[in-house]
Amino acid sequence: MRVRLVDIAHARSGDKGDTANVGVIALRPEWYALLVRELTVDRVTAHFRGMIDGAVVRYELPNLHALNFLLHGALDGGGTLSLKTDAQGKVYSTALLRLVLDVPDDEAARLALPAAPAARGVA
């Protein structure tokens, strides 16, 4: 089953120099393990290909049911140097939430995951 990340997590992002951070938080504690398994560094790196120049680093916060991603080279130099609208990385949060996951049907049913609406869709 296709599951939109935006339906199972919320997020906030910010900046440190030319690095954006995205904290992504499971909407239910029981969905956290799915995030840990699916939101790999490789997956997130591929998602942001063309948008960031540097590496992706991931940290786990099981206590908050959250993952923290550092996106290096995301802000055109960052701070006052940056020419970007989103110079401080405030909306990389929802950019990450555009991800769509493929989850086995039985697992999706067990976790009561919301299915991606067919018409609204996929990124």
Place this chain on the structure above:
Amino acid sequence: MTKVVKVASGQGFWGDSLDAPRQQVEGGPVDYLMLDYLAEVTMSILQKQKERDPSMGYARDFVGAMESVLTAVTTRGVKVVANAGGVNPQGCADAILALADRTGTRGALRIGVVTGDDLLPRLDELLGAGHELRNMDTDEPLATIRDRVLSANAYIGSTPIVEALAQGANVVITGRSTDTALTMAPLRHEFGWGGDDWDRLAAGIVAGHILECGAQCSGGNCLHDWRDIPDLATVGYPIAEATADGSFTITKHPGTGGRVSVPSVTEQLVYEMGDPTAYITPDVIADFTSIRLEAAGENRVRVHGITGRAATPFLKVSIAYRAGWKAVGTLVYVWPDALEKAQLADRVLRERLDRLALRFDTILTEFVGASATHGALAGDGSQAPEIQLRIGVRGQDRAMVERFTRELAPLVLNGPPSVTGFAGGRPKVEEIVAYWPALVDKRAVTTAVTVRS
């Protein structure tokens, strides 16, 4: 009865709500009002103001904020801790003492002033003594940009603020204190936490991190359930109610809007986070993976379980330096084929810049409404009813950036059709003040506290 200390956040950055400080002291009982005014680039702006007028260089909004809470401070014992001093904490104290004279309250004010963070006058001495102040991101030594430095400040911790409070200050003004120390120091003072009581110091830092962005933990900028967060027009700013064991509850005054919930606090905890196991401050390294949150009633979240460990032997130094010029301009292109027209305009403009032999370090084009913030993830944008073409340049030659700003408006008449939204006039040329983070040995920085009344 267990002693509870209430620290209220009344300002998340310079430019935040002018009414929040007063609302925080009038909405219910609080012990401390914490006001955070400084962002990474703020110090260089203040340094420029001080160069023009030596009595300036602090966050002037703070004078109005103090005026709005003066009665609470002088008659109800609320204490204020603020990093409003910028690059001139004594000048900031002068302004508050002048306010006290005007209002006849001077006898009731004791202003603690923390200095020593400003390294600009000492920069050559430090470099001469072998402190290279290498850029933490690029590893380049400061010598490469020394002649362009505008400001240099060490992030200092809670200790001098605690000293000021111990000397009886009821208003503490600092320069570049860490944002988190403004909350932690009052708790350390009230509960007598030692300088090596790592878990409790870390708890104070976590409370500070939650409070330092004002309403961003109490419903503001909250993605979780955003449609149903009540009354953002009257959003309540956060309050930490702390006890001596290091646990605390985040809440807000009754009757205010917004929402304090586990999700709203969690969003703020992950904001601007690096390695969560090592949140480094001058006082302590806090472990954000130790934080436990639980709902504790309406608009109340209990925070506990926090651990920390010994701080590093370094202080972070925030250095601002001149790094060229930039300008950004916009035009709005409209249906039909809004995006295609904007793309054509971008090509036309770039060709003209090229024909004028203008050279820039960077030219960046965004199509706002199609792909400005989410890039290709946002889809193709071809059916958008309108698209804002946003184009910026930066370079080392001010005249070239200036000439770029003259090339945008002509497109209205001599470029692609269905264009509007140019009422703002020519883009403004701005000097770029870039940020240079570095580390310095703690022993090289000495803070001082004076209490003025």
